[in-house]
Amino acid sequence: MSDLYDGTENRKFGRVYKKETPDILEAFVAFDNAVFAEEGRAIPLKFRELMALSVAFTTQCSFCIDAHTKGAIKAGANDAEIAEAAWVAAALRAGGAFTHGRMALQISDSVNHEH
16 A cells, blocks of 8 residues: 555556546646745745645645645745644644534433433
């Protein structure tokens, strides 16, 4: 399975997108380029890259972590900011478990009151 994460091997399958769905690929690339444009956005690029990095930590996308770490550094982020982006992701994942736990307790309460 680790070969699935080999960027060199994996990249050649991008050709399938180009061949089979070129219109969607073109639209996605244009969208991605707009989101991460250096200029013309309200949120500075460094912060958008750090936001993307936090999301990548949460979704655990190794390709996104690679790309957005490099993008954040290129945009001026430092190790402290990258570490904080990781902590933001960790806090949100923990918060999700906490709130979903409350939902489970709410379900438990309703099941217990049915009997």
